[in-house]
Amino acid sequence: MGVGKVKEVLVPGPQGTVMVEFPDGTREAKVQLLRPVEDAQPLCRLSAGECFGELSLLYNTRHLATCKSVEPSVVYAVPYQVFKQCFGKRERPQVQAWIKLLDEVNFLNPLVRSERAEVARNAVGQMSFKPGEWVMTQGEMTEQLWFVVEKGGCNMMRKDSAGQVEFSAELRRGHHFGERAIFLQQRVAEVTVQAGPKGMCCLVIDGELLRHLPLNVEGQETDFGVPGTRASLVDYHRGAAAAQRVKDEIPFEELERRAVLGEGGFGAVYLCQRRNEPDVEYALKRLSKGYIVQANAEKQVCAERDILSMMDSDFIIRFFGSYQDSEYVYMLIELAPGGHLFQLLCDKPQVLLSDRPRGSAAMFYCGCVTLALEYLHERRIAYRDLKLENVLLDSRGYAKLCDLGFARFVLSKTHTLLGTPEYMAPEMIDPPHAHNHMVDWWALGVLAFEMLSGQAPWDSMGYDDNPMGQLLALRESFNQGLPDGFLPAALHLAKHFIKQLLVVTPARRLGANGAEEVKKSGWFKSGTFSWDQLTARKLPPPYTPPPVTYSEEEIANAKPAKASRESMAESRNKLFVQSTTTDDWAADF
Structure with a gap:
């Protein structure tokens, strides 16, 4: 990568090509890979022992920055194949x-x-x-x-x-x-x-x-x-209750779709009722087999079904059964009509930002998430996708984790790079991405920060359409620490709680000695918060969602229809790098 001057336009348009004159000669280049020199901003200064270029080598992306020598230097270059062989995490063929x-x-x-x-x-x-x-x-x-x-x-x-x-x-x-x-x-x-x-x-x-x-x-x-x-x-x-639910799976033909709750990932989610049980409502998650295979996400979907079928916690969305037909697989899950926390922050920010005493609402939701993570971690499951959008509210206002597609059993360390960039822990970003359940406690710190301040802890520096650029910018920000004055002085206990979670070294992070360490934080000891009352679901929620009504369009769209490719592509906002060789993945459904 270098600085050059455009000499000729070969194919016009943002997807076109141009001839660029570089110091070492003129060559053809894609317009989308170029940017004006005046837009370049210094990111950092590298010294002895530091490296660059590893992300582009590991993930076959273009270089994310220009490196320029500012003094006579000796730089050791590692060939691509050698680097992949040494640092690329590959599953042993056997x-x-x-x-x-x-x-x-x-x-x-x-x-x-x-x-x-x-x-x-x-x-x-x-x-x-x-x-x-x-x-x-x-x-x-x-x-x-x-x-x-x-x-x-x-x-x-x-x-x-x-x-x-x-x-x-x-x-x-x-x-x-x-x-x-x-x-x-x-x-x-x-x-x-x-x-x-x-x-x-x-x-x-x-x-x-x-x-x-x-x-x-x-x-x-x-x-x-x-x-x-x-x-x-x-x-x-x-859990005995979960085992009984799987045993008594509701027949698919008895489900009646009432309305469309939303679209995302690989399909749609429907409001359903069981015939002859009009007072009980469910959410039916429909996933397109074709798009799942196209995204190499077969293992992800099967693992989500496996893990959901084992869950029996009041703070995790419950699972009632799975089905399949020629085009789709389905998962019948608990309905959480209160929406998610990001929607609450956007539509009713006063619940989180103007509560009294200040921070009590965020403490309640963090408590619910902590109990959910404790349940998962006791079963050696790392959730790995904690964010506001994945914390739903039930009809009473209690928070529940949903979307366990990235959750997996971790007995030692796993090396997959996945998740939402703003919530990814440093050890997940750093090659070879070796991590375990400790990434969830880091994400809880980010979640608490957003609920208390209304914004993310670190600026992703405008890389919204470039996940790798986000990772590079965010990882650099982690070393610089949290911005000063991100919370008012009155929230010093909450600030200390967040700082203890957002520690770069996992062994020093709050939660390294188990969820009980998180629950004993001084923040949770303040006010009228009680773990016993929260566990028994007797603690008053900070917000009770109103009864949900559905428009005629939402009801009309509940009829079976093929999912939209455009809507799925727009809703897929995660970084997910994983492959699969499973051919009969749908057999479990």
């Missing part, structure tokens, strides 16, 4: 095979597919044993590892105190061993395992990772049900 293997393991049936996929991604690796080789011996010390047979087989036996074999089994693909020692925290092997006549290849999982999953083995004492029963596993992970 992971898909490991996911398929774990799908065959009955012990993992209580997990949804996206959880099993996360286990596969965090596997230690494969381990091979020669024919007749001893894997472990009864009574000897053993590593806290879980073995899943992938190829070949082994013989497992256990002897009694007299040395007589009291148990033996032959294990093949999909069988496993080592889980009892892990869950019962035993360092001595209970059985002897020997590779079979053809040898054996196993997928190996770290025992500490396995212990974090909602699984159980015979003889293990747990806090979530009767040991060794399948029902206790499902009830713990989904």
Whole structure:
């Protein structure tokens, strides 16, 4: 990239091309990639040890700034292919095979597919044993590892105190061993395992990772049900009420559409009622299969359905069932008629900006979101898309999280770059984008800032149509800290709360030691706020939405119709970088 002068217009118009004379010669250039020199503003000055150009290399975008030497310098350049090989986060090619293997393991049936996929991604690796080789011996010390047979087989036996074999089994693909020692925290092997006549290849999982999953083995004492029963596993992970709702899914043909609630992403959302139950209303989310495939978002949609089906929280939108036809997939969810917080901030700013005592409304909504995040994080789920638009109000005025399309199980770290730029945490932006649930606490700080001040913490510097430009500008702003005087002096506790959340280093961020750390913040201890009353939904909301009425046009548009490509494109305002190779993704619906 350099400075040049336009010599000739080859194709007129903003999408055209021109001939530009640069110091090193004249060449053709696209108009949309050029900008007047006088518009260029200095962003920063780089010194020894700093770098530039990594975003354009990782994501195949054009350079977002011009770099000019201001003194004699030595700059080390890394070739594109070498950089991608070293820093590009790629899923190991064998992971898909490991996911398929774990799908065959009955012990993992209580997990949804996206959880099993996360286990596969965090596997230690494969381990091979020669024919007749001893894997472990009864009574000897053993590593806290879980073995899943992938190829070949082994013989497992256990002897009694007299040395007589009291148990033996032959294990093949999909069988496993080592889980009892892990869950019962035993360092001595209970059985002897020997590779079979053809040898054996196993997928190996770290025992500490396995212990974090909602699984159980015979003889293990747990806090979530009767040991060794399948029902206790499902009830713990989904919640008994959620499990019953999925079991009693409402037949699709009994749903009647009453009005259009909105359009976005990949389709429309309808107000629905169940035939013969006119007093109960639902929201039916309709997603176009074609647009989902076009955006490579199959895994995202399936994961959202999986996670929603497990939710049983008063602060997260409830899920009632999923369906599909030849063109669409559908998700039936709880209706939240009060709109979202961004709409409240725009239409009724006095609720958030003129409340008495000042900041009490934002505290109430932050409390609701904190309880929702606590519920998700306890289940090792990172939400990753917190923003005002994704916090809905129910008929009473209580806040609920919606849109779990970017949520995923995270057992260690994940490396996807996604979300809404203004809410993305530094570790998610910085290559290789390694992050976990701590990004949600950063986003809560941004959310609190917006509700208390009416604006975002940092200026995205006019990069509205260029997400990568936003990321570059925002990331630079994070290091500079919050602007001075962003809140009045009377809100010093709220200001301290936000500053504790918007800490660049995740380990030092409020919430690093769990949601309880956030709940004990001095801000929540002020005034009449009570976590017990909020959890019991007895705390008076700052705003009660009025009854909703629907226009004749909204009712008329409730009839089945193909979604508009233009409306979907306009509503898709997120940065989402992820690919999928799943061919039968709609089967789960």
